[in-house]
Amino acid sequence: MLMHWIARREFTERLRDGRLYWAGGLVAVLLFTALAVGWAHQRGAHAEQVAAQAMDYRDWLHQDQRHPHDAAHQGMHAFKPEPPLSMVDAGINPYIGSTVWLQAHRQSEVKFNAAQDATGLQRFGNLSVGWILQVLGPLLVIVLGFNAFAGEREQGILRQTLSLGVAPLRLLAGKALALSALLAVLLVPAALVAAVAVAVGAEAGGRIDALLRLGAWSLGYAVYLGIFVFLVLGVSALSSTSRMAITVLLALWIGQAVMAPRVLSELSRTWFPSPTRLEFNQALGAELKAVSNQVWQQNFGTTERWGRDVPLSKWGIALRLDDRASYPVYDRHYGRLWDTWEQQQKVQEWSGLLLPLLAVRSFSMGMAGTDFSHHRRFTTAAELHRRNIQDLMSKDLVAHADPLGDRHFSYQAPADLWATVPPFDYHPPGAGWALRHQARSFLVLCVGLLLAAAFAAFATLRQRAL
Amino acid sequence: MSIHPPPQGRRLLAVMRQEVRLMLAERGLWVVGALFLLLVAYALGNGLLQTAKRDRAQAAVAQADRDTRTAQRALLEAIFAGTAQPTPFENPADPSRMASSYGGQHVLLPTAPLGPVALGQSDLFPSQYEVTNQSRVVFMNPSDIENPWHLLSGHFDLAFVIVYLLPLLIFALSYNLLSAERENGTLRLLLSQPLRLRTLLAGKLTVRAAVLLGPAVLLPVAVLWIARHAGFTAGGAGSATLWWALLVGAYALFWFALVVAVNAFGASSATNAMVLVIAWVLLVLVAPVLLNLAVTQASPAPSRTELATRQRVVTAEAMKRHQDLLGTEYQHVGQGAILVPRDGKIEIAGRSLANYRIQREVDEAIRPALARFDAQQAQQQALLGRFGAVSPAAVVYEGMTALAGNGARRHARFDAQTVAHHEAWKAFFFPRIDARDALMPADFERMPTFAWHEEPADLVRGQAALAVLQLLVPSLLLFGLAAWRLRRFSVA
Numbered sequence: 001m002l003m004h005w006i007a008r009r010e011f012t013e014r015l016r017d018g019r020l021y022w023a024g025g026l027v028a029v030l031l032f033t034a035l036a037v038g039w040a041h042q043r044g045a046h047a048e049q050v051a052a053q054a055m056d057y058r059d060w061l062h063q064d065q066r067h068p069h070d071a072a073h074q075g076m077h078a079f080k081p082e083p084p085l086s087m088v089d090a091g092i093n094p095y096i097g098s099t100v101w102l103q104a105h106r107q108s109e110v111k112f113n114a115a116q117d118a119t120g121l122q123r124f125g126n127l128s129v130g131w132i133l134q135v136l137g138p139l140l141v142i143v144l145g146f147n148a149f150a151g152e153r154e155q156g157i158l159r160q161t162l163s164l165g166v167a168p169l170r171l172l173a174g175k176a177l178a179l180s181a182l183l184a185v186l187l188v189p190a191a192l193v194a195a196v197a198v199a200v201g202a203e204a205g206g207r208i209d210a211l212l213r214l215g216a217w218s219l220g221y222a223v224y225l226g227i228f229v230f231l232v233l234g235v236s237a238l239s240s241t242s243r244m245a246i247t248v249l250l251a252l253w254i255g256q257a258v259m260a261p262r263v264l265s266e267l268s269r270t271w272f273p274s275p276t277r278l279e280f281n282q283a284l285g286a287e288l289k290a291v292s293n294q295v296w297q298q299n300f301g302t303t304e305r306w307g308r309d310v311p312l313s314k315w316g317i318a319l320r321l322d323d324r325a326s327y328p329v330y331d332r333h334y335g336r337l338w339d340t341w342e343q344q345q346k347v348q349e350w351s352g353l354l355l356p357l358l359a360v361r362s363f364s365m366g367m368a369g370t371d372f373s374h375h376r377r378f379t380t381a382a383e384l385h386r387r388n389i390q391d392l393m394s395k396d397l398v399a400h401a402d403p404l405g406d407r408h409f410s411y412q413a414p415a416d417l418w419a420t421v422p423p424f425d426y427h428p429p430g431a432g433w434a435l436r437h438q439a440r441s442f443l444v445l446c447v448g449l450l451l452a453a454a455f456a457a458f459a460t461l462r463q464r465a466l
Numbered sequence: 467m468s469i470h471p472p473p474q475g476r477r478l479l480a481v482m483r484q485e486v487r488l489m490l491a492e493r494g495l496w497v498v499g500a501l502f503l504l505l506v507a508y509a510l511g512n513g514l515l516q517t518a519k520r521d522r523a524q525a526a527v528a529q530a531d532r533d534t535r536t537a538q539r540a541l542l543e544a545i546f547a548g549t550a551q552p553t554p555f556e557n558p559a560d561p562s563r564m565a566s567s568y569g570g571q572h573v574l575l576p577t578a579p580l581g582p583v584a585l586g587q588s589d590l591f592p593s594q595y596e597v598t599n600q601s602r603v604v605f606m607n608p609s610d611i612e613n614p615w616h617l618l619s620g621h622f623d624l625a626f627v628i629v630y631l632l633p634l635l636i637f638a639l640s641y642n643l644l645s646a647e648r649e650n651g652t653l654r655l656l657l658s659q660p661l662r663l664r665t666l667l668a669g670k671l672t673v674r675a676a677v678l679l680g681p682a683v684l685l686p687v688a689v690l691w692i693a694r695h696a697g698f699t700a701g702g703a704g705s706a707t708l709w710w711a712l713l714v715g716a717y718a719l720f721w722f723a724l725v726v727a728v729n730a731f732g733a734s735s736a737t738n739a740m741v742l743v744i745a746w747v748l749l750v751l752v753a754p755v756l757l758n759l760a761v762t763q764a765s766p767a768p769s770r771t772e773l774a775t776r777q778r779v780v781t782a783e784a785m786k787r788h789q790d791l792l793g794t795e796y797q798h799v800g801q802g803a804i805l806v807p808r809d810g811k812i813e814i815a816g817r818s819l820a821n822y823r824i825q826r827e828v829d830e831a832i833r834p835a836l837a838r839f840d841a842q843q844a845q846q847q848a849l850l851g852r853f854g855a856v857s858p859a860a861v862v863y864e865g866m867t868a869l870a871g872n873g874a875r876r877h878a879r880f881d882a883q884t885v886a887h888h889e890a891w892k893a894f895f896f897p898r899i900d901a902r903d904a905l906m907p908a909d910f911e912r913m914p915t916f917a918w919h920e921e922p923a924d925l926v927r928g929q930a931a932l933a934v935l936q937l938l939v940p941s942l943l944l945f946g947l948a949a950w951r952l953r954r955f956s957v958a
Contacts, residue, residue: 030752037759048771055775059782066785070792074782077774092614095590099774111607111774115590115617117767117839119846120867120874121860123586123620124754135751243736250743258630265619266512276523277594277611278530305553341613348615372615409793409817 002166006174007181014144014182023143024186027136031190034127038087039197045086046201049079049098057423065412067401068393069319075103076389078382078424080110083369084202084210085217088194089130091370094118100379102386102424104393105323107330110379129194130364133187133221134357135257140186141228142249145179147242148233149463154241162463172233172460179229191218212431217367223445224360227452234456237463260355261348268347272340284333288326295325312408316397323390330383338376345372352444353451359444366438369428373437377429385424392420474665481661481669489639489673498638499677502631506681509627510689513582516621520581520593524574527594531571538569539910545806546907552805554815559807559904562599562818564913565895570598573887573916575880578871579694580706583686584625584863586872590617593880597888597916599822599895601829603777603836606884624686625866628714629859630750632682633721637742639674640725642735643667644955649735663952671722679718683711705923709930710869716937717862723944730951753857757850765845768838780831784824791820807904814902822899826892840881847874855936865933869926876921883919890914 014020056077063071080098097113115122125131152158161171195214202210232249239245275283293303299321302309310318345362352359365371401411435442489495542558544550557563575593589612595605620626644667647653656666687707724745728738785792794816804813854860867873891914898905 033756033759037763045771048769052771052775056778059779063782064786066789067792070785070789074778074785077778079771079774092618095614095617097770099771101774101778114767114770116607117770117843119758119761119850120587120864121754121758121761121850123863124751124758124860127755127759131755136747139747243739246736246739254631254634259622261619262622262626265616266622269613269616274611274613276519276526278523278527280611282530305555307553337611341615344613345615372613375614412793 003170003174003177006166006171007177010148010175010178011181014178019143020182020185023140024182027132027140028186028190030127030132030136031129031187032193034129034132035087035190035194035197038090038128039201041090042082042084042087042201045082045098046084049081052077053079053424060421061418063415063418065414067409067411068396068413068417069104071413071418072104072390072393075101075386076421076424077101078378078385078426080375080378081426081428083374083428084198084206085213085368086370087197087201088128088214088217089364089368089370090126090128091130091365091368092372092375093370094122094126096375100382100386102382102389104390105326107334107383107386110375129190130361130368133224134361134364137221137225138228138253138257138357141179141183141225141232142246142253144182145175145229145232146236146246146249148175148179149237149460150239150242150245151236158463168460168463169457171463172237172456175233176229176456179233180226183225183229187221209430213367213369213434216431216435217364220360220363220367220442220445223442223449224356227356227445227448230449230452230456234452234459237456237459256355256357260351260357261361264348264351264355264358268344271347272343274337274340274344280333280337284329287329287333291325291329292322295321311406313402313405315408316394316399316402320391320394320398323387323394327387338372341372346440349441349444352441353448356445356448359441359448363438363441363445366434366441367431369434371437374428374434378426381426382424389421392417474662477661477665478669478672481666482673485670485673489677495639495677498635499681502635502678503681503685505627505631506624506685509622509624510582510686512621513585513623514689514693516585516588516623517577517582520588521577524576524594527572528574535571535910538564539907542905542910543907554805554818557805559812560805560814560818561812561895561898561903561905562814562822564905565599565822565891565899567596567598567600570596571916572596573880573884574918575877576918578706578876578920580690580710580870581872582690582694582870583623583710584866584870584872585621585623586625586867586870587874587877588872589621591874591877591880595884597884597891599892600825601777601832602885602888603773603828603832604825606881625863625870628682628717628866629863632678632714632718633746633750635678636674636718636721636725637739637746639677640670640722640729641739641742642729643670643725644729645733645735645738648732663955664949667726667952671726675718675722679715682718683714687711706869706926706930709927709934710866712934713862713865713869713930713937716934716941717858720858720937720941720944723941723948727944727948727951730948730955732951732955749857750859754860754863757853757857757860760853761846761849765842765849767842768835773832773835773839776835777828777832780828781824784827784831785820787827788820788823791816791823794820810904810906811902812904814899819899822896826896829892840878843874843878847878851932855940858937858940861933861936865930868929868933871921875929879921880918883916887914887916 056079060071060076063074078100080100082093082098086093094114097110100108100110102108125135147154149158152161162168191214195211198210198214199207231252235248235252236242236245239248296303296305296310296318300310300314300318304310306312306315348358349362352362362371366373396413396417397408397411400413401408404411538558541550541552541556545552545557545559552559555563556568558569563569572594577588577593581588589610592607592610594610598605642649644653647656657663690707725738725742728741728745733741850860850864854864864873868875894912894914897903
């Protein structure tokens, strides 16, 4: 029971010295503000996207008779659904857009990102629960715990306590428990409010999944803050004075919270460079042309477009051949680009061993469904839907327009063709999928916690009664 | 009996000499100085690297455009000479083709001389668009390739080092400006000499400011001058450099003023450090984030989802209106001669004509929606200008990115000039398409080209001056507060 006594004493002391009230109060106010803003945004964006998607498909179905390739050109929009947990961590969503226009011929990229409508100040960060916990969370731990050992040493209490025969590790455990309880007092109510908001924000079918994600998300932050609990206690135990402890801890905090994200971002980009837009487009364009020429040569014995050898009666077939040949080219080029981005992210996640913020940032977005792997999955689904539309339209052209000979473009498909295209019904992956994709960052966080605990234990064991 | 204070000028010099001696003897100065130099050097190097990359990418785009144009002109001359046959999708004589992406050319926003010091929004806002006859909603989208994770993190540039880290280094050197002297008992000794407290403070501050502002201002100016010839001699760039140095100086002054004000309250060194760090967290980390939030809540952007839907609806309506033209056949098949211009006129295929008309109508129909986005951005920026002063970090950041040419206003200017160029592009091609006028080789010289018109220097100076003022006013207030407290400062 001794550990509980230590924890209780520590806890009461923090309550008395007022640090919890002003530091914790500030964090709590920010947390609830961020949650309210995130909630309003998520609700608005989700409702709007669902409505726009439904309207899009309704308009598709109600097209009059027209040439199928014109319908394919007009295409359809795919809207990325705003996940319920985006209210706690918007992740990369503001920077990557949420709408893909699925049109003929080209794989489209996601457009209309929110960042293009924001002010320059967004570079200071967007207020979200995730941002507060990542950046201000460790600072809160530091403020609450920097003098846990060092302060007692200055007052001579530490020596007394140890001389009473209290095991140093038990002292550490008690103090860690107290710090954790203090954090829990602040964060658990916020987590409960977030749980209610997420449950309300999620659709009926996805409620359990959203809550599971929130559970895992909270666990990730518990581990992250746990790392800082042990780190703060360890540094406090090794420091001769409180002043020394807070100086070292603040330096560590600035290094990891303020500088590391930018430095690692630059380094990972140097190690795995992305192509420029021109390089990407030129390489893609060249391969598309080469593959297309090869297909025309094989099938029509010429690479000349719409000359004597390829009359309009073969337009549908040629379109289908062209499209099908382009799919693997797109897969290769976009795949390579996205793999590069994932490599860059991997560098940052591994560096989470030393800089836990980078690991928790990835984990947080991953569980919130606002990271790149979720985005890639959506983009792939949208592209498959586009290909399906193209294939169905070309199939109809081959069957009905090509036999009309040089009156190919006069062909008007009946309205029931549109219904053969299913609605774009995208379901984001479940919590298990997200967890599997974030296994690395979670592992990194857990190893970080073990290392921090070992460090704190080592530092505490060096304490001597005499 | 009144006591005349002794002349303080020479005392000030003596204090400064003594401070330099003391600081040189201390390890702290060397550590802080070396760290700061390292950070500034890395940030500058990175800024130069990123800017050079952008310059290279833009040069490649411009070259590719020139090559395309040359090849098209050669093809056109060959067509007129009868040595080449045009194809429907590659026909430089056809104005409807040349107006589209086949003939489209890029508009480029060049990097400003001070570009490397603050990369700002340069990776978020595009610095290139391919202008065609398509609606601007199609081509004016972020077009550079960048990992969204990096967009979220931001760059490690000089602006970042100055905004975030310079205040912390100022704290590291001076959080115990007076408190340490008092805690060591030396303050009583010092002030028993004919020395004013203010003179002592001024001497200490000057030395510290010199230690930090040297690397923060002189090093970047020197490097920029060597790397980009952006020096005091180069007209507008020189003035921008000067304003940039003033801005950094004013920002440093604000934090020094805060340090003095905090010290003037006479608390312990530990308390001073704590108060300063809290002020930093609130002013640098929290206030800009809240300000950004307040501005976006007060003047929310119109919905991009709605814009996407609107774009689709107007496209569908336009396609429906030109259904008949879309239904016409490509008549050239088997009779390529139809594509060759005759007597200055050219046959434009029905589908090409339809696509041109559809784009034209979409552009007209979507214009009001896009104007709403522009107006909203202007309003957000105006709000920032009005309330930005709540965070000196926000003021200096916005000021630096503006001077570096990577701020919102220069990008808005680029967008406006792109729109104007788009209008010129359309004005050149549309009458020719309507009249079926074939393009002649001589027309290639008359095609609209984009020339970037830089911001007027007085506009840049005006904004910088306002930012400096927004930093100086709170600094003076803080110094005033300090002076008031120092009157009853207890030495013991």
